[in-house]
Amino acid sequence: MSSLTTSTPRRIAAAGARTKDAATQGVHDAREWAAPRLEDAADAVTASVAPRVSSALRSTARQIKPEVTQSGNTGLRRLLSWRWLLGAGVAIAAAGAATAFAMRRRYAAATAEVRDDADSPDDEAAPTPQSAADDTAQPEVNGSRSASKPRQ
Secondary structure, eight states, rough: OOHHHHHHHHHHHHHHHHHHHHHHHHHHHHHHHHHHHHHHHHHHIIIIIIHHHHHHHHHHHHSSSOOOOOOOOHHHHHHHHHHHHHHHHHHHHHHHHHHHHHHHHHHHHHHHHHHHHHSOOOTSSSOOOHHHHHTTTTTHHHHHHHHBBBBO
């Protein structure tokens, strides 16, 4: 019985290999037969069914699409966007006017400050044109001036 047990696994392996080869050939033959038929079916569906399906989908889309009215949301959105833009423009204009007003006040204050500094006699050590001319003359005595140069 030992010869029988050693030949059985070999026979099973050979039968398995033959079965595998037959199955592989069968799958190949089936794929070879089915491929052209699937291509023909795809062409037939594209030519006949697809336009009908596409048409049905478009018709359904047109039926469920809401109608656009003049007083619909689109107009409200447009109105709100114009109001928002107008409000933003007014806010920007107000900010610009406030900035211009503040800059003008600042300029006026700086100019007034410089003018006040120029008018105040803080620097009395500097001679004025009249005081420079008086340096050469003697003080008045009895209503008449005497010159610093002696008379000849």
